[in-house]
Amino acid sequence: MADTPPALTASPEPLVVALARTGDRAAFAELVRRRQSWVRTLMRRCCGDVTLADDLAQQVFLRAWQDIGALKNPKGFATWLRTLTINVWRQQLRKNDVLRNAQPEEDTLHATRPDSGLALDLDRALATLGSQSRLCVVLSYHEGMSHGEIAAATGMPVGTVKSHIRRSTQQLQQQLSAYDQRLGQDEK
Amino acid sequence: MSDNNQAIDLQTLFTESAQQIDADAFTSDVMAGTERLRRRKVLLRIGLGMLLALLVPPLQDFGLAVTEILLISLVSFEGGLLAELLAPVNTVGTVVSVALFGMRAFYRQLFR
Numbered sequence: 001m002a003d004t005p006p007a008l009t010a011s012p013e014p015l016v017v018a019l020a021r022t023g024d025r026a027a028f029a030e031l032v033r034r035r036q037s038w039v040r041t042l043m044r045r046c047c048g049d050v051t052l053a054d055d056l057a058q059q060v061f062l063r064a065w066q067d068i069g070a071l072k073n074p075k076g077f078a079t080w081l082r083t084l085t086i087n088v089w090r091q092q093l094r095k096n097d098v099l100r101n102a103q104p105e106e107d108t109l110h111a112t113r114p115d116s117g118l119a120l121d122l123d124r125a126l127a128t129l130g131s132q133s134r135l136c137v138v139l140s141y142h143e144g145m146s147h148g149e150i151a152a153a154t155g156m157p158v159g160t161v162k163s164h165i166r167r168s169t170q171q172l173q174q175q176l177s178a179y180d181q182r183l184g185q186d187e188k
Numbered sequence: 189m190s191d192n193n194q195a196i197d198l199q200t201l202f203t204e205s206a207q208q209i210d211a212d213a214f215t216s217d218v219m220a221g222t223e224r225l226r227r228r229k230v231l232l233r234i235g236l237g238m239l240l241a242l243l244v245p246p247l248q249d250f251g252l253a254v255t256e257i258l259l260i261s262l263v264s265f266e267g268g269l270l271a272e273l274l275a276p277v278n279t280v281g282t283v284v285s286v287a288l289f290g291m292r293a294f295y296r297q298l299f300r
Contacts, residue, residue, distance in 0.1 A: 025219065025222065028219075028222065029215055029218075029219050032211075032214070032215045032218045032219070033211045033215050036209065036211050036214050036215060036218075037209045037211065040209050040214065041206055041209065045202075054214065057214070058214070058217060058218055058221060061218045061221075062218065062221045062222065062225060065218075065221075065222045065225065066225065118201065118204055118205045119205040119206075122201060122202070122205045141198050141199045141201075141202040142202045142206075144199070169198060172198055173197075173198065176198075176201060179201055
């Protein structure tokens with residue numbers, strides 16, 4: 001792949017988005033470079049399978065490339081991309097029962113993240129949640145979205161979102177209690 | 189969002205576990221995918237163009253044949269003013285149009 005022009009690397013995102021909307025491939029590549037880590041991490045948190053998450057993240061960006069012309073406000077690119085990511089994940093959930101494949105694969109996770117004990121444990125804990133609960137928790141804690149925003153993005157009622165998050169939070173707290181104590185010590 | 193201490197701790201865990209993932213290979217894969225999409229789109233357009241090119245001559249012939257049939261006079265006049273005045277309605281096309289309007293009215297009468 002061709003190197004990104006330095007001017008593009010230093011440009012603000014709305015400008016790069018505006019260029020990508022005109023079909024500029026270098027600009028779009030720059031957007032992928034900037035946002036790939038975020039989208040892939042979000043997908044990994046949602047599905048727990050590194051390979052599947054990367055495939056889905058690729059689908060997100062390919063869809064973004066096809067539809068970026070429809071994006072009216074370049075400043076809203078991050079929100080738009082997040083919505084695309086959620087939609088691709090929900091589509092995947094509908095397509096097949098991902099939970100069956102969502103157990104973290106030890107080999108894959110270790111191979112790609114050799115020094116990430118916390119990330120691995122978090123993935124393991126997330127894998128014990130139901131798909132809807134997991135999505136709500138990830139959007140809440142990973143993305144910092146409000147209950148209302150999650151409800152709007154997933155089509156679930158706010159009450160359902162709240163109960164998913166409340167129950168899953170308790171479950172995760174129990175499973176990750178060791179880290180909770182460590183965090184407490186760090187704060188002291 | 190979350191309004192208790194437990195939730196705040198979980199958020200810290202999520203933040204701490206976030207990692208930067210290598211961009212180059214992934215970006216290359218995505219851009220290769222966009223190139224495949226572009227090629228597919230070009231091929232689709234060429235295919236559609238070829239299909240249209242194949243279909244246009246027979247469609248044109250069919251259209252011309254239908255037009256000729258619709259313009260056939262119902263009653264032949266020996267020239268004169270009357271022939272010219274009645275020319276617009278003295279065609280098979282007029283009969284077909286009237287029949288279509290009649291069928292539409294009949295259909296509405298039946299099913300409304």
